[in-house]
Amino acid sequence: MSDTQQVDKPWWKDHSWIAALGAVLLGVSGVSVSLYQAKLMHEQQRMSAWPYxxxxxxxxxxxxxxxxxxxxxxxxxxxxxxxxxxxxxxxxxxxxxxxxxxxxxxxxxxxxxxxxxxxxxxxxxxxxxxxxxxxxxxxxxxxxxxxxxxxxxxxxxxxxxxxxxxxxxxxxxxxxxxxxxxxxxxxxx
Incomplete structure (x- = not known):
């Protein structure tokens, strides 16, 4: 086998796929936290203007x-x-x-x-x-x-x-x- 030939590995054993998947999960988690925080801020803003x-x-x-x-x-x-x-x-x-x-x-x-x-x-x-x-x-x-x-x-x-x-x-x-x-x-x- 020559040095230029690539050995096919399953995707889960490829470090670049694992790193990419981790980045996607971190991105989705970050967006989820941001959306939840925006919802809480919106509710707090509404409550700060409640008449009684x-x-x-x-x-x-x-x-x-x-x-x-x-x-x-x-x-x-x-x-x-x-x-x-x-x-x-x-x-x-x-x-x-x-x-x-x-x-x-x-x-x-x-x-x-x-x-x-x-x-x-x-x-x-x-x-x-x-x-x-x-x-x-x-x-x-x-x-x-x-x-x-x-x-x-x-x-x-x-x-x-x-x-x-x-x-x-x-x-x-x-x-x-x-x-x-x-x-x-x-x-x-």
């Missing part, structure tokens, strides 16, 4: 003026895009805060001061006064009927992760695919 809304019945008598209010607070770490609001009394949707107080006192003519909540951006750490109650009768009526009332807010993060807050006797927040359509009748606030 709460509804607070504030009876702190705002500077001694005899006022009470319902406050929406963003206790999360990102802005909340409020996309849907509805008000329910005894499981039936209401068109306004005024309609709710008319249920408590039929024939009521005066209106309740309120803030527009629907289609607002609530930055983290900020609040909105949903309604401000100025009379002892309104405050008493709200307290007496609190278990009959449910106030729903659907809001989304800047990444379109949406949540539905159902605030009533107990506050429940659940993740939803998207915010619901308007109730019938639509809530005007």
């Amino acid at each position: 809304l709460t509804v607070i019945n504030d009876n702190s008598d705002l500077a001694g003026k005899g006022l009470s209010r319902i406050v929406i607070a963003n206790d999360g770490v990102g802005p909340a895009l409020i996309r849907h609001v509805s008000l329910w009394l005894d499981g039936k949707p209401l068109p306004s805060w005024h309609a709710m107080f008319q249920q408590f006192k039929p024939g009521r003519q005066d209106d309740i001061p309120y803030s527009t909540v629907h289609n607002r951006v609530l930055p983290f750490g900020k609040t909105i006064d949903a309604i401000v109650l100025a009379t002892p009768e309104d405050i008493t009526a709200l307290r007496a009927n609190a278990k009959r009332i449910r106030f729903d807010l659907c809001y989304c993060s800047v990444y379109d992760d949406c949540f539905l807050l159902q605030s009533g006797a107990e506050d429940i927040t659940t993740a939803v695919a998207q915010c619901p359509a308007a109730t019938d009748p639509p809530f005007v606030n």
